[in-house]
Amino acid sequence: xxxxxxxxxxxxxxxxxxxxxxxxxxxxxxxxxxxxxxxxxxxxxxxxxxxxxxxxxxxxxxxxxxxxxxxxxxxxxxxxxxxxxxxxxxxxxxxxxxxxxxxxxxxxxxxxxxxxxxxxxxxxxxxxxxxxxxxxxxxxxxxxxxxxxxxxxxxxxxxxxxxxxxxxxxxxxxxxxxxxxxxxxxxxxxxxxxxxxxxxxxxxxxxxxxxxxxxxxxxxxxxxxxxxxxxxxxxxxxxxxxxxxxxxxxxxxxxxxxxxxxxxxxxxxxxxxxxxxxxxxxxxxxx
Amino acid sequence: xxxxxxxxxxxxxxxxxxxxxxxxxxxxxxxxxxxxxxxxxxxxxxxxxxxxxxxxxxxxxxxxxxxxxxxxxxxxxxxxxxxxxxxxxxxxxxxxxxxxxxxxxxxxxxxxxxxxxxxxxxxxxxxxxxxxxxxxxxxxxxxxxxxxxxxxxxxxxxxxxxxxxxxxxxxxxxxxxxxxxxxxxxxxxxxxxxxxxxxxxxxxxxxxxxxxxxxxxxxxxxxxxxxxxxxxxxxxxxxxxxxxxxxxxxxxxxx
Ligand code: HEM
Numbered sequence: 001x002x003x004x005x006x007x008x009x010x011x012x013x014x015x016x017x018x019x020x021x022x023x024x025x026x027x028x029x030x031x032x033x034x035x036x037x038x039x040x041x042x043x044x045x046x047x048x049x050x051x052x053x054x055x056x057x058x059x060x061x062x063x064x065x066x067x068x069x070x071x072x073x074x075x076x077x078x079x080x081x082x083x084x085x086x087x088x089x090x091x092x093x094x095x096x097x098x099x100x101x102x103x104x105x106x107x108x109x110x111x112x113x114x115x116x117x118x119x120x121x122x123x124x125x126x127x128x129x130x131x132x133x134x135x136x137x138x139x140x141x142x143x144x145x146x147x148x149x150x151x152x153x154x155x156x157x158x159x160x161x162x163x164x165x166x167x168x169x170x171x172x173x174x175x176x177x178x179x180x181x182x183x184x185x186x187x188x189x190x191x192x193x194x195x196x197x198x199x200x201x202x203x204x205x206x207x208x209x210x211x212x213x214x215x216x217x218x219x220x221x222x223x224x225x226x227x228x229x230x231x232x233x234x235x236x237x238x239x240x241x242x243x244x245x246x247x248x249x250x251x252x253x254x255x256x257x258x259x260x261x262x263x264x265x266x267x268x269x270x271x272x273x274x275x276x277x278x279x280x281x282x283x284x285x286x287x
Numbered sequence: 288x289x290x291x292x293x294x295x296x297x298x299x300x301x302x303x304x305x306x307x308x309x310x311x312x313x314x315x316x317x318x319x320x321x322x323x324x325x326x327x328x329x330x331x332x333x334x335x336x337x338x339x340x341x342x343x344x345x346x347x348x349x350x351x352x353x354x355x356x357x358x359x360x361x362x363x364x365x366x367x368x369x370x371x372x373x374x375x376x377x378x379x380x381x382x383x384x385x386x387x388x389x390x391x392x393x394x395x396x397x398x399x400x401x402x403x404x405x406x407x408x409x410x411x412x413x414x415x416x417x418x419x420x421x422x423x424x425x426x427x428x429x430x431x432x433x434x435x436x437x438x439x440x441x442x443x444x445x446x447x448x449x450x451x452x453x454x455x456x457x458x459x460x461x462x463x464x465x466x467x468x469x470x471x472x473x474x475x476x477x478x479x480x481x482x483x484x485x486x487x488x489x490x491x492x493x494x495x496x497x498x499x500x501x502x503x504x505x506x507x508x509x510x511x512x513x514x515x516x517x518x519x520x521x522x523x524x525x526x527x528x529x530x531x532x533x534x535x536x537x538x539x540x541x542x
Contacts, residue, residue: 147344151331154345155338161357162364169368169418173410180399183392184384184471186500193472196462198420198455203476215480228448230431231441239434239542251431286469287417 008032178287191271192284200265201258207273340529342537349538354433358426362454363525365419372412373514379405382510384466384503391466391506416458423454435539443531446524453521460513466506474509475501 007029015025195203205214270276270284311317315334329343379398383390398405436444463474482492497504
């Protein structure tokens, strides 16, 4: 498309005369032609690209100066910009001053919407790589919420929790809780042999199901996969307990079941993983 | 000899130089001092790498103990405690077993009998490990009952389940390391089930144990998993977990 756009010969000649390179002159002339065409068609134009050479003040002066009057609010054409290419320093300064004044005007009129107007008088300029449609911008809408500062409020409670748990763990650790047993010996199987407590629920399941069910299917499919899929299966948007009776019931069953199995495996299973009453036969549980 | 500078002047001298200013970023309360203003509260949170895991402000209801019960925070803190105590233990432990070369077991004996604070630190590591498994479970339950896994937090729940799995694996791999009867047989029971994985049972078990049954290779393998591989992976997932909490708009609720 860009290839067969006609160009504004006048702009082109001017730019070449001003010593611009062929390539720059051609592209600017094309842009000017497109703009002229669009303007004629009554289309609304976006902010004008900054020219490579003529810095914002100059462009803005041209644009800002007539912004309040012209319908195209703050759109400078390439043609105007080209006129500024060979300005002296004083001329530029004069234009900057004019632009600043015009900017004040524009703001007062509530018309500070054209990019050129808005940035008039600033001594740097952005070159836009692409136009971003308004709906392409991430909209961040946050409601006013009841918030408190992390420092000191949250940090303070966290510090207390941290101290409490450190004290708790240290206090427990002073007691001799984990005596070292005999050296590992694959030829002597202790009775009972129990997994660590967090797996005793599964070991308990082994009493009822084939190992493939108890050891692989239930922890793998029901446990891990099932849990991971919870948010995708429960599409109920409400978080109020009244509205989520099914979800809460199901999860409570799951958790109670897991808890019960773990408790039974931990405290109600003795030698041979057979049933014992802990208050009669003693504890067969090691951490 | 010049006089001894007054405290105020001393403070100014310490803080007003290039080194101090290079350490503390502009706006840091260690440069300008702290006054209890909104601005300084915000800066206090922003200019500290640890506090900065948090946003500057959080929802007021999230502070109530009965919302989070601090369970996620405690899980994380226990993880830190485990890392610190675990590094201490690593100084005294070699993961070697086998006839005539039972270094792991001998090191454990030395650790609890001879090494200063060895027994205490070992107990702390072990209690913290059990506690972490427990708090992670409870954290999951509290997240569920608050419906905190609902959009936009679905994926963070998934990350959470992975964290739960990693926590269990960390605890379980550590369980083998003392290389005593309790360790060996607990792990034997636990891993025997892996052999029943459909189709690949034998391979899965071989991969886990580094052999057909638990032996010195298993010890070395689980040691590397326990002290390096799994902590590395869980750290990555923790980073994602915390990052998502913030990107998802902070803590959920209020109910
Ligand atoms: C190593 C284990 C874990 C650590 C250290 C951890 C840490 C945290 C922390 C510090 C929070 C902030 C709120 C709070 O303290 O409750 C949090 C929130 C959350 N966690 Fe975890 N977590 C872990 C495991 C899990 C697990 C197992 C799940 C679920 C299966 C999970 C799901 C979530 C979700 C969905 C949130 C957002 C909750 C909300 O917005 O109210 N996390 N986690």
